[in-house]
Amino acid sequence: MPDASPIGIFIAGLLTLGIFSFLYKDNPVYKVCEAIFIGVSAAYWAVEYFYSALYRKFWLGVFPPAGSGVEADLLLWGGAILGALMLCRMIPKINWLSRWPLAFIVGATAGLYMMLFFVSNAMKQIESTMQPLIQDSLLETLGSFTIAIGTITGLIYFFFSKEHKGIFGGAAKVGIWVLMVTFGASFGYTVMSRMSLLIGRMDFLFNSWATNFGQMF
């Protein structure tokens, strides 16, 4: 917090404690803080999108500042019309019109993600897996074998069109083990990231907030 404000730090501390009070049990203080969080975050994102998308992208695109030498991009009106149709969802008689912008978002996302995921998640991952198995050190060689066998058996586990029996079933079993190791690693990593956030909040409470509290009163 670069521009430290004593009142701001005081309020932030109270809100932090209010949220943490849920660890004891669900209580009115937590519910108040939760309600503030819901209201503030909805309005924050509304303001943020208003500024970045509606003002900077749409408004300045359609009505560029005089003398900037930028031509008006009238095609942006298409996005604004689709966006306005989305608000029709709030009017029961014409709420079916809101399907048009929704259809646009779904279609565009489908087209975009189909290519992006196929290239980055499928092709690139297959390419990275096809590496020489024998490496310079024993650990790296073991690692290369683990990656090759782990990826193939993991994929076999996800292949449900054939019954998991015999050799195929055995490979699927190894796939489950690899996936369990992955889930364990992801779990451990997530716990550590949450712990780091918790340490951050505790550091704030015991350093910034406590010091500020002492100075204020």
Next chain:
Amino acid sequence: MKREIPLLITSIAGIVFAVSFFIPHWPFGDAENIFGDWMSVVSAFAIWLGMFNLAEVSLRKVIRKSEGWNYALIVIGSMLLMLVIGFSSVYHAINTDTPHMDPGTGLKWMYDYVFSPLSATMFAMLAFFVASASYRAFRARSLEATLLLVTAFFVMVGRVPLLDPILVWAGITDFAFFSAVADWIMTYPNAAGQRAIMIGIALGITSSSLRIILGIERSHIGGDA
């Protein structure tokens, strides 16, 4: 018209984005840029629709005095306060041609001292819930559960400088053993599992996207799948 036009819009938007990957110049490259801008604008309207909906639901609760109406009132109040402060900052930014989140603006103050602490604490609380969930779930009842437990243990211990200095100090190892094991797990078996999952997701998304673009999957326009 209520069904055909949305299906047509879905197909056109999907085909433009998919084909522009192979033909990144006129007409598909330009159409992709235009549609990309439209997506930003439509997303902003969607966020506003969400906020209006939240306000409507909360207001209805307050008017009917249904359960939790007092908290709904706080939701509306904090939303209005943030909107007033936010728009005054945006108005100031537009008039002075400065960033809307400059230090000293009301929006930045609200972000630093209200939104950010609340958001960080909410996510920090997950540490406790994850701990209590793992206490119940992490029982080495089977080989699979044991693998999960042991891997999570090594990754967690390897990420904090706690046991490694003790091992070195006691003369058991002369290097950071737990850290090395955690690194090996993250680099090899974890990468293998992640790859299997990612390839599976990519194939799933590709087939779902094709179904959507070709109009076979219609649930997003309220039709049968």
